[in-house]
Amino acid sequence: MKDSHVAVDVKRAAVDLFSTRGYANTSVQQIVEAAGVTKGAMYHYFESKDDLLFGIYDSLLSMQKARLDEILAREGSVDEVLGAICIDVIESSIDHMAEATVFFRSVHMLSAERQREVTVRRREYHDEFAGLIERGQAEGRYRTDIPLAMLAAHFFSDVHYLSQWYSPDGPESKSLVARQLTELFLASLSPVAT
Amino acid sequence: MKDSHVAVDVKRAAVDLFSTRGYANTSVQQIVEAAGVTKGAMYHYFESKDDLLFGIYDSLLSMQKARLDEILAREGSVDEVLGAICIDVIESSIDHMAEATVFFRSVHMLSAERQREVTVRRREYHDEFAGLIERGQAEGRYRTDIPLAMLAAHFFSDVHYLSQWYSPDGPESKSLVARQLTELFLASLSPVAT
DNA sequence: GTGTCAAAACCGACCAGCCGGTATGTCGCA
DNA sequence: TGCGACATACCGGCTGGTCGGTTTTGACAC
Numbered sequence: 305m306k307d308s309h310v311a312v313d314v315k316r317a318a319v320d321l322f323s324t325r326g327y328a329n330t331s332v333q334q335i336v337e338a339a340g341v342t343k344g345a346m347y348h349y350f351e352s353k354d355d356l357l358f359g360i361y362d363s364l365l366s367m368q369k370a371r372l373d374e375i376l377a378r379e380g381s382v383d384e385v386l387g388a389i390c391i392d393v394i395e396s397s398i399d400h401m402a403e404a405t406v407f408f409r410s411v412h413m414l415s416a417e418r419q420r421e422v423t424v425r426r427r428e429y430h431d432e433f434a435g436l437i438e439r440g441q442a443e444g445r446y447r448t449d450i451p452l453a454m455l456a457a458h459f460f461s462d463v464h465y466l467s468q469w470y471s472p473d474g475p476e477s478k479s480l481v482a483r484q485l486t487e488l489f490l491a492s493l494s495p496v497a498t
Numbered sequence: 499m500k501d502s503h504v505a506v507d508v509k510r511a512a513v514d515l516f517s518t519r520g521y522a523n524t525s526v527q528q529i530v531e532a533a534g535v536t537k538g539a540m541y542h543y544f545e546s547k548d549d550l551l552f553g554i555y556d557s558l559l560s561m562q563k564a565r566l567d568e569i570l571a572r573e574g575s576v577d578e579v580l581g582a583i584c585i586d587v588i589e590s591s592i593d594h595m596a597e598a599t600v601f602f603r604s605v606h607m608l609s610a611e612r613q614r615e616v617t618v619r620r621r622e623y624h625d626e627f628a629g630l631i632e633r634g635q636a637e638g639r640y641r642t643d644i645p646l647a648m649l650a651a652h653f654f655s656d657v658h659y660l661s662q663w664y665s666p667d668g669p670e671s672k673s674l675v676a677r678q679l680t681e682l683f684l685a686s687l688s689p690v691a692t
Numbered sequence: 693g694t695g696t697c698a699a700a701a702c703c704g705a706c707c708a709g710c711c712g713g714t715a716t717g718t719c720g721c722a
Numbered sequence: 723t724g725c726g727a728c729a730t731a732c733c734g735g736c737t738g739g740t741c742g743g744t745t746t747t748g749a750c751a752c
Contacts, residue, residue, distance in 0.1 A: 310702085326606040328522030332738060343739085344703045353738065409603065412520040450678050451670065453663070458682050461659030462652060469651050476645065484644050488652050492686040504728085525711060537713085538729050547712065 311349040313339040315363075318356050323402040327357060327410045357410060358418045364403050365425045371396060372432060382440040387486055389433065390459065394482035397463050398470060405467040430456055437493070446493045459489045505543040507533040509557075512550050517596040521551060521604045551604060552612045558597050559619045565590060566626060576634040581680055583627065584653065588676040591657050592664060599661040624650055631687070640687045653683045 317339035321330040332353055336346050350356045375388050397404045411419060434456045440446040446455075462485050470481060511533035515524040526547055530540050544550045569582050591598045605613060628650045634640040640649075656679050664675060 308701090326522075328520075328607070331736080333736095342703055344741095345701075347739070348701060409606070412603070413522070450682065454670075454675070454678060455682075457659060457663050458656060458679065461655040461662075464659050464662070465651060465655030468655075468658070469647070476648075481648070484648060485652065488644065488649075488686040491688065491690070492682040494685065496685070502727090526713085527711080536729055539727075541713070542726090542728065 310341050310345050314346050319402045323405040327413045390486040391482045398478045447495045504535050504539050508540050513596045517599040521607045548609050584680040585676045592672045641689045
């Protein structure tokens, strides 16, 4: 049921429209027209407009979590692993910029229940990420004068903000941006001389 | 006309509701009820719901710009001035958290024309901020291996993200958060050893 | 191959409700 | 008596969602 061409087309069209016009400014009618299907077909695969929106969140959260776990499973020093994670999440956010835009812009349009689920799953990601920083702190590699949660937030803010300024058509390549932002973050993690 | 108690109350109620429920999920009826006025009174002071939303943007942009210019006019080294600006914008964003939440969440709900004006005024702020970093680079204080725009974005991302995690009821005080985030930013600006 | 038939997929006209906005009226005051 | 500041009833349009009906699909018998 999940991989019907209808469901796929509708979701793609929805991501596209939500990211440009916004969720509230996009009617179900516009979505199905853009997807080349009918309303009946859409409501056969999605319970509601909210359900469709949540589908976007679900995909993105699953993907990023899988990527995170895959990298965490690899061998390497804290520095290497953390760097790899930062670069990966930035690159994949750029690869899925439209989804990311919707993700950060439309949480409050989800039903309360769904918002809670998104929060929980984001926190899982956050905690694994913060845990890695904590390991680095234990090894004396990262500063401890600033709360762990703030260090993590300091990085997520960059990912969050990407869709506000990055353009795929711009001068900066995806991987360069990823390396530079990661570099800035890691630089700010260095312990301060006492 | 601007400082009627009706206009003030409506705006305050709107900020409150927009920041919690979102612009699209808040009806004009709810706003006027929360403000204790009638729809007629509101439409006497605001042309449209869009106009009301823009009022929030206008206030915030004017305030931040004025604060920026005031600090820029003061004497001091680049480090001191930049640090003061960072701390100030973070603190005032916390002081006006509700407005900031609306600001970052609802731009795409503004009319195209108004969106353009907001963009222009944000860019003015951005350019002055980036200009200061550039001065620091010229003095050899800040790294030059990363595009200026990205350095600026790296800071704005933290301000942007504040409303996602900061709670006034939480353990961290406003000024401490401001100092710590500024410290992280300035740390990442340091030139890298070659 | 072909007829049968049930289930799944899909269609699209329709609806109730809400929402932003307005038209018209009232009231106090200069 | 004119005018700005509100109040209130009202409207047209649009939106998410539904529902009865039709077509397509696929398993099975013959």
